[in-house]
Amino acid sequence: MAGNRVLVPLSDTVTVRQTVSYAVRSGLEDADSLEVHLVVALPHDTEVPEGDEQREEANQLLARARRWLAEDAGDADVTVESAVLGDDEYLFGPRDYADAFEEYADEHGVDLVVIDPEYKPGVTSSILQPLERELDAAGLSYDEAAVERPARHERLVGEGTERFDRYFALFWISFGFYLVLGDPTYWFDLVTGVAVAGIVSASLANVTFSFPLDRIESPIRTVRFAFYVPYLIWEIVKANVAISVVILRPSMPIAPTITRVNTRVRSGLPLLALANSITLTPGTLTVRANDQRLIVHTLIPSAREDLFDGSLERAVRFVFNGRESARIPSPRERGDAEIIGGDEL
Amino acid sequence: MIEAARFWAIVVLVVAGLFFTFVSAVGVIRLPDIYARAHTASQTDTLGAGLALAAVALALGWQQASVYTVLLLFFVFITNPTAAHAIARSAAETGIEPVTADSATDDGSPDSGTGAPDRNSSEPDAGSDVDGGETA
Structure with a gap:
């Protein structure tokens, strides 16, 4: 019997490890040999300055996944292929990812895509649902890996500096807005402004930004936006x-x-x-x-x-x-x- | 001298704002269907309100309240397209087909006004096939 061929898109999530073992387990259930294609899809082409770094991270992830596969496969007949997709084009939305996967699947005769439920390519937020819709539209069959995941709030809390950046940015945005409405020279408004901005940033910082802030890039974006308004x-x-x-x-x-x-x-x-x-x-x-x-x-x-x-x-x-x-x-x-x-x- | 210039600048801004609001009202009456009317309705909010608020800011001079008018304009610019999109989207979901250039040339000229009200309220059953068509 011909072996199964599955495509596993990887991203750095808490459930990626379980996804890999799920792919091996389910793939070996009804076939005696399995060909696993591990791919990492990069959101931007690697021409951009941070491209090399992204490429490096992708390769590290692939290397880790290869080790996991070897561990899970044991002595079963599992072959592994790995690739980095999208390094020469911009992948912006779920549709682009689906297209990239479909192209790869066509090329390698893959018949099933196993998706990590937390799949989160690049820096965008989770795109699982729209991605599944697009895979449907592309006529590619997929399977959502059965994984146990930790409660969501653990994921929302970012890493230390990133979290600080969020609070910091939201604090100054709300403080600034408060002072625009109030009187920036009046001590009472300054004190209440600090209190209000503190409450706002403490309670809402986690839901305000859907995109990790960058200490250099984000202020530059704001400046560029200021140029955009007169143009618009x-x-x-x-x-x-x-x-x-x-x-x-x-x-x-x-x-x-x-x-x-x-x-x-x-x-x-x-x-x-x-x-x-x-x-x-x-x-x-x-x-x-x-x-x-x-x-x-x-x-x-x-x-x-x-x-x-x-x-x-x-x-x-x-x-x-x-x-x-x-x-x-x-x-x-x-x-x-x-x-x-x-x-x- | 500066006062006179400011006065006339305010007059010009108000008149221009009124003009675009007027055009927008004319457009809502003349244009054939809900989608076309949504275009012109956004004129009131962008230039109509924009120029009027600019006139207000100029009239108030350099003080706290004129900052508010700028903020007001900012929020109008965010909420207006959202509302226009919501109207157009719900029209599309209800199954209202837009009058397009092809369909308009069939009966000679774009039908202005008369045929429009029926068009917007008709086709109650067309909504059923909208969801199917959307995913294709």
């Missing part, structure tokens, strides 16, 4: 004028279309910023946001062209990922923009 306002003014002209013309030359744009921004705050910016600009309206796939209603052709040129997407990438990553092809050039019928909503 300028875009809004331009679009407002264009739409006003169309509405006030007696013939009202509108050409509404429904378009689908696959964006290349990370889920969470960047995607929110992009979708909101698209909606804020008159002429384009985000109707649906399924992960990175935005369904956008456009009112006039020029607004659609602007959307397909992806200037807002570049700007959002500039804010969150820096100038390097802003230089990507427009959605039109990538083939990520298309006009779809109204019935496909």
Whole structure:
């Protein structure tokens, strides 16, 4: 009988060890030989400065997983392959991961993906549910590893410095906001501000940031965001004028279309910023946001062209990922923009 | 001199804000369906409210209250697209099909106003196939 071939995507979680043994156990249940493909998917291409470090971590994880496999397999017939995926492209959302896994699975004839329930590639938050949906869509069968995991709150509490950064950042954000509303020169407001900011950061720091803060990167992002706002306002003014002209013309030359744009921004705050910016600009309206796939209603052709040129997407990438990553092809050039019928909503 | 310039700047900002709010109202009446109307409704919030609040900030001068107007604008800019998206999304989930350029050219010109109300309230049964279509 031909052996099973399973694909196990790894990430550094508390349950990764159990996932590996589950893959071996379940794989050997109905076959006498097993081929395990261990892969680590990197979220960003390794061209970025921290790329080497990520690559190194990925290789260490793979080496550890190989040892675990050898331990679990005993004398059963288990062969191991390992690979690092996504080091030459950006994997932004669950869909990209599913695509990468599918490509790998096709190449190596893998028929089952065993997923760690806590699977958390790179630095994004858990993507298990959307990933399963995308694997379904890609026609790849998967199995969620049966693992025992520690209670969730243990995971939420980050490491020492990271936790401190969260409290620190949230404290100053809330303190600053309090003083904007109050009077920064009045001692009473300063004292109550410290108290309020302390309570806010102590109680909410763990849920405020979905993304680990970086001591250098996060302030830079805030500064870049300050550059983004005037740009966005300028875009809004331009679009407002264009739409006003169309509405006030007696013939009202509108050409509404429904378009689908696959964006290349990370889920969470960047995607929110992009979708909101698209909606804020008159002429384009985000109707649906399924992960990175935005369904956008456009009112006039020029607004659609602007959307397909992806200037807002570049700007959002500039804010969150820096100038390097802003230089990507427009959605039109990538083939990520298309006009779809109204019935496909 | 500076006072006069400030006065006229305030007048210009208020008038421009009123203009965009007016255009937005005209658009809500003229545009054919709920999706198109959501576009123009956001004009009121962005430039309409934005210019009016800028005028308020300028009129109040450099004091605490003008900081509030900036904050106000900031929150309008966050909540407005969220609300517009929520409306459009629920419209899509209820199964309202948008008037598109193709469907509009079938009957000559984009139907302005008259056909719209039926369109928004019709098709109560179309919602059932929306969920199926979404995952595809």
